[in-house]
Amino acid sequence: MKKRLLLLAALFFSVTTYAQLLTNPGSNHGNKFEQLGTILSDPNSYRSASGAPGPAYWQQRADYLINAELDxxxxxxxxxxxITYYNNSPDPLSYLWVQLDENQNKSTSDNKLTETSKMTDKMSYKDLSGIIRAENDLGVKIIKITDEKGSPLPYVINNTMMRIDLPATLKPNQKYILKISWNYKISDRMVTGGRGGYEYFPEDDNYLFTITQWFPRMAVYSDFQGWQxxxxxxxxxxxxxxxxxxxNMTVPADHVVGATGECQNYAQVLSGAGLxxxxxxxxxKAPVEVVNLSDAKSAMTKKSAAKKTWTYTADNVRDFAWVSSRRLVWxxxxxxxxxxxxxxxxxxxxxxxxxxxxxxxxxVAHTLKVYSKHTIPYPYPVAISVEASNGMEYPMICFNYGRAxxxxxxxxAVKYGMIGVIIHEVGHNFFPMIVNSDERQWSWMDEGLNTFCQxxxxxxxxxxxxxxxxxxxxIIDYMKxxxxxxxxxxxNSENIINFGPNAYAKPATALNILRETIMGRELFDYAFKEYAKRWAFKHPTPADLFRTMEDASAVDLDWFWRGWFFSTDPVDIALNDVRYYRMNSxxxxxxxxxxxxAYDKDANYIGRERNRVAGIKFAVEQDTSLLxxxxxxxxxEVTxxxxxxxxxxYAALSAEEKKLxxxxxxFYELExxxxxxxxxPILIEWTYKDGSKEIEKLPAYIWRKNENKVTKVFAKDKEVVSVQIDPNRETADIDESNNSWPRKSQPSRFELFKQQQAPRGSSTGANPMQESRKKS
Structure with missing residues (x-):
C-alpha cells in the first residue's frame, strides 16, 4: 500500500507540474504564451517581483582563519x-551544516552506489575499483571540533555533510566561533577523478598539487530553501x-604556491630575483616570468627538505583554492x-x-575585460590560470588544460581548446563566484550563463x-x-543525462538567441548587466534572472523561458505552402x-503534340463542315x-485606392x-526575380492564437522566386529541409571514423605544426 501511495504521489506531482506548463490542455492556443505564474516562486520581501533583491534581503557570512600543511x-x-559564522537571517539556528566534499572519494561514499555500471571487453582500474568499492583511506578525518574556548562540540557526519550541534541557539544578528582540526590523504586525481588532488610526473619524480574543496566549509542557509x-x-x-x-600554507620550501587572494609575504618566500x-x-605590458623555466627545471632536480609558509588573504569570496608544486613556471x-x-x-x-x-x-586579461563589459567590473585584485590537465574554477584561481x-x-584543437577553457574557467569568477547561484541545484545558472559569456x-x-x-x-543535434x-x-544537476549539452550549451544558445534574434543586443545587454549588478555577491535563483531580464527590457519573455528552460520541445518550423496573388488590373x-x-499553357499537353508529329488527319480537317x-x-480579342x-x-476609385x-x-500567402x-520568431528571406534579397522577422507572438499553424499575407513590390525561413540559422531549427519554397534537397553527409578516447586536453588528430617541422 505504501508503494502505491508513493506512486500516486509521484504521478500527482508530474501531472500537476505538466498542468502548470499547459494551462489550456487540448487546445491549440492558451498554453505557450501564458505567464509562468505559479511555476516561479512567489515574490516576497526578500526577493521582489521585479527580480531584484527585496528590502528585507539577507544572507549569511562565514570568515575563515586556516593553517594548513602539505606533507x-x-x-x-x-x-x-x-570559522566565524554570522547569522544574518531572521531565524534562530540550533545547528550548523558543514560540507566535507573530500568524502566523495571514500570507498563507502554514496555516490559510488548511485552511479550505474556495466561490464565491457576492456575494463580500467578506475572502472573496476568503482565496482568492487575497494577500501581506501581517503576522505576527511575530523580530529576535533570545539567552540572558541576549546570546549568540544557534538557533530554527526552524513556522507559529505556534517551537522554541528550548538550548545545554545544562535539567534538572529549573533555570531558564533568554532574550530575544526582535520586531515586527509590527498587522492591521485588522474586515477580517482574529481576536481582536487595530485598529479604525479614519473619522468622527474614530482607532484602537482591542486588543493580544492579541501577544508570543511559552511553550507549556505538561505531565504528560499533554508540549509543547502x-x-x-x-x-x-x-x-x-x-x-x-x-x-597560511606550509609547503616544501622549493614549491611555488598560487592561491585565491593576495600573498602577504612574497618578500619571505621568493628569491631576490623572483621578488x-x-x-x-x-x-x-607583457607577462613577466616571476619563476622562469630554468628555475622550475632546477627545482625539479634539487628537492629541498626545508619548508616555507605562504600567507594569503582574500576578502568577500565564497571559497579558497590553491596550487603547490616545484615544477611550475609563474x-x-x-x-x-x-x-x-x-x-x-x-x-x-x-x-x-x-x-x-x-x-x-x-x-586571462582578455576574459576579465570582456566579461566586465557585459556584467560588472571585475572586483578582485588577482585572476590566475593554472595548467593542471583539468577544468575547474574557484575565486581568483582556476585549473585548466593545454599541453604541447x-x-x-x-x-x-588543443590551442583553441586551451584558450576556450581558460576563458571559461576564468569567467566563472563572475558566475558563480560573484553572482553566486546554487550550483548544487541549478548547474545551468553558472555553467550556462558562463558559457554564453565565454x-x-x-x-x-x-x-x-x-x-x-x-x-x-x-545545439540542433542535441535538441533533435x-x-x-x-x-x-x-x-537538478544530478538528474541530467547529457550534462554538457543541457547545462552548458543549451542555456548558452538560448541566451545568444535572446540577444541576437529576439530582444536585440541593446535591450539584452542592458538587462543582463542589470541582473549581474543586482545579484553581485548575493544568491540569485532562476526566477530572479527571468524577472530581471523582463523588468529591465519591457520584453515579455515568459513564453521563451517556458519553451527553452521548462520543456524539451525542439524548434521545427515548416514552410508548408506559398500562394501567389495579384490584383486584377x-x-x-x-x-x-x-x-x-495561361490558356495556351493548359491546352498544350504532350498528347496533342505527339498527334501532330504523327501526322494524324483530324476530323475537322477532313470535313470542314464541322467547323x-x-x-x-x-x-x-479586346472588345x-x-x-x-x-x-x-478607375474614375470611381478614391485617391488611396488609386495609389494602391x-x-x-x-501578394504572397505563406502557411x-x-x-x-x-x-x-519566423525569419523569412525573400529572393526576388531581379536577384535581390530581403529578410523579414515575424515576432514569436504570431503563434499566440494558434500554436500549431499560422498563415500570413505579404505585399511585395517585386515578384518573388523563392522563400527561405531562418536563412542565417538563428533559431536552432532541427529540420531545415522544410524551410524553403520551392523545396531544396539537402544531402546528408557521413564520416567513417574509429572511436578513440584520450585524456582531457591531450592532442588528437592531425598536427600540422609538427608536420611542417618535419618538412623543413
Whole structure:
C-alpha cells in the first residue's frame, strides 16, 4: 500500500507540474504564451517581483582563519581552521551544516552506489575499483571540533555533510566561533577523478598539487530553501557563503604556491630575483616570468627538505583554492578594468610552456575585460590560470588544460581548446563566484550563463574563433534527440543525462538567441548587466534572472523561458505552402494577354503534340463542315467597350485606392506549421526575380492564437522566386529541409571514423605544426 501511495504521489506531482506548463490542455492556443505564474516562486520581501533583491534581503557570512600543511612524502594535508559564522537571517539556528566534499572519494561514499555500471571487453582500474568499492583511506578525518574556548562540540557526519550541534541557539544578528582540526590523504586525481588532488610526473619524480574543496566549509542557509545540505555526488558543484579568508600554507620550501587572494609575504618566500621580477610585473605590458623555466627545471632536480609558509588573504569570496608544486613556471602581468589594476597570472609546467607562456595570461586579461563589459567590473585584485590537465574554477584561481607535444608542437584543437577553457574557467569568477547561484541545484545558472559569456569573449578574441557552444545551429543535434533522452534545462544537476549539452550549451544558445534574434543586443545587454549588478555577491535563483531580464527590457519573455528552460520541445518550423496573388488590373488588354498565356499553357499537353508529329488527319480537317464560329473566333480579342469600362472603373476609385492600384503589388500567402512545438520568431528571406534579397522577422507572438499553424499575407513590390525561413540559422531549427519554397534537397553527409578516447586536453588528430617541422 505504501508503494502505491508513493506512486500516486509521484504521478500527482508530474501531472500537476505538466498542468502548470499547459494551462489550456487540448487546445491549440492558451498554453505557450501564458505567464509562468505559479511555476516561479512567489515574490516576497526578500526577493521582489521585479527580480531584484527585496528590502528585507539577507544572507549569511562565514570568515575563515586556516593553517594548513602539505606533507609531500606522505601525500597528506593537515589543517586547523577557525570559522566565524554570522547569522544574518531572521531565524534562530540550533545547528550548523558543514560540507566535507573530500568524502566523495571514500570507498563507502554514496555516490559510488548511485552511479550505474556495466561490464565491457576492456575494463580500467578506475572502472573496476568503482565496482568492487575497494577500501581506501581517503576522505576527511575530523580530529576535533570545539567552540572558541576549546570546549568540544557534538557533530554527526552524513556522507559529505556534517551537522554541528550548538550548545545554545544562535539567534538572529549573533555570531558564533568554532574550530575544526582535520586531515586527509590527498587522492591521485588522474586515477580517482574529481576536481582536487595530485598529479604525479614519473619522468622527474614530482607532484602537482591542486588543493580544492579541501577544508570543511559552511553550507549556505538561505531565504528560499533554508540549509543547502544536498549531498555532493560529484557533479552538482558548490553553494557557499561569502566571507573573508586568511590562509597560511606550509609547503616544501622549493614549491611555488598560487592561491585565491593576495600573498602577504612574497618578500619571505621568493628569491631576490623572483621578488624583483614580481615587482617588474606590476608595470609590465607583457607577462613577466616571476619563476622562469630554468628555475622550475632546477627545482625539479634539487628537492629541498626545508619548508616555507605562504600567507594569503582574500576578502568577500565564497571559497579558497590553491596550487603547490616545484615544477611550475609563474608569469604575471598587470591589466586594467575601469582604471583598476588587476594582476593576471599563470602557473604551468614545462609540458605546457609552449602554449601557456604565449597565450594563458593574455587570455586571462582578455576574459576579465570582456566579461566586465557585459556584467560588472571585475572586483578582485588577482585572476590566475593554472595548467593542471583539468577544468575547474574557484575565486581568483582556476585549473585548466593545454599541453604541447614533447617537441613543442601542438594541434589547432588543443590551442583553441586551451584558450576556450581558460576563458571559461576564468569567467566563472563572475558566475558563480560573484553572482553566486546554487550550483548544487541549478548547474545551468553558472555553467550556462558562463558559457554564453565565454562565447562572447571567444568571438572578441578572434572573429574566426571556432566556438563550439553558443551558435544556434550547434545545439540542433542535441535538441533533435528522442524525448526520453532529454530533460529540461530546469532539472537538478544530478538528474541530467547529457550534462554538457543541457547545462552548458543549451542555456548558452538560448541566451545568444535572446540577444541576437529576439530582444536585440541593446535591450539584452542592458538587462543582463542589470541582473549581474543586482545579484553581485548575493544568491540569485532562476526566477530572479527571468524577472530581471523582463523588468529591465519591457520584453515579455515568459513564453521563451517556458519553451527553452521548462520543456524539451525542439524548434521545427515548416514552410508548408506559398500562394501567389495579384490584383486584377481591370484592363482587358492586360488581363486577356495573361489569360491567353495561361490558356495556351493548359491546352498544350504532350498528347496533342505527339498527334501532330504523327501526322494524324483530324476530323475537322477532313470535313470542314464541322467547323463553326467557335473554331474561328479569338476568345482573347479586346472588345471596343473595354477601354471605356476601365475608365469608368478607375474614375470611381478614391485617391488611396488609386495609389494602391498603381502600386501593382504582388501578394504572397505563406502557411507555417510549428512541428517541433517550441514557438519562435519566423525569419523569412525573400529572393526576388531581379536577384535581390530581403529578410523579414515575424515576432514569436504570431503563434499566440494558434500554436500549431499560422498563415500570413505579404505585399511585395517585386515578384518573388523563392522563400527561405531562418536563412542565417538563428533559431536552432532541427529540420531545415522544410524551410524553403520551392523545396531544396539537402544531402546528408557521413564520416567513417574509429572511436578513440584520450585524456582531457591531450592532442588528437592531425598536427600540422609538427608536420611542417618535419618538412623543413
Amino acid at each position: 609531500e612524502k606522505k601525500l597528506l594535508l593537515t589543517g586547523a581552521e577557525t 545540505n544536498k549531498q555532493f555526488e560529484g557533479r552538482g558543484e558548490f553553494a557557499l557563503a561569502f566571507g573573508n579568508y586568511k590562509v 624583483k621580477r614580481w615587482n617588474d610585473a606590476q608595470t609590465a 608569469d604575471a602581468m598587470a591589466t586594467y578594468v575601469d582604471g583598476k589594476k588587476i594582476m593576471a597570472m599563470s602557473y604551468y609546467g614545462p609540458e605546457a610552456y609552449p602554449l601557456y607562456n604565449r597565450y594563458s595570461t593574455k587570455a 607535444e614533447k617537441d613543442g608542437t601542438y594541434t589547432e 562565447f562572447l569573449a571567444e568571438q572578441e578574441w578572434d572573429n574566426q574563433y571556432p566556438s563550439s557552444r553558443g551558435p544556434a545551429h550547434k 534527440m528522442p524525448k526520453d533522452q532529454l530533460e529540461p534545462i530546469m532539472t 481591370m484592363k482587358q488588354s492586360i488581363e486577356n494577354t495573361e489569360k491567353k498565356t 463553326d464560329f467557335y473554331n474561328k473566333f479569338d476568345r482573347f 471596343k467597350t473595354a477601354d471605356q469600362d476601365f475608365q469608368t472603373y 492600384y498603381e502600386s501593382r503589388k504582388n 507555417f506549421s510549428n512541428i517541433g512545438g517550441l514557438v519562435m
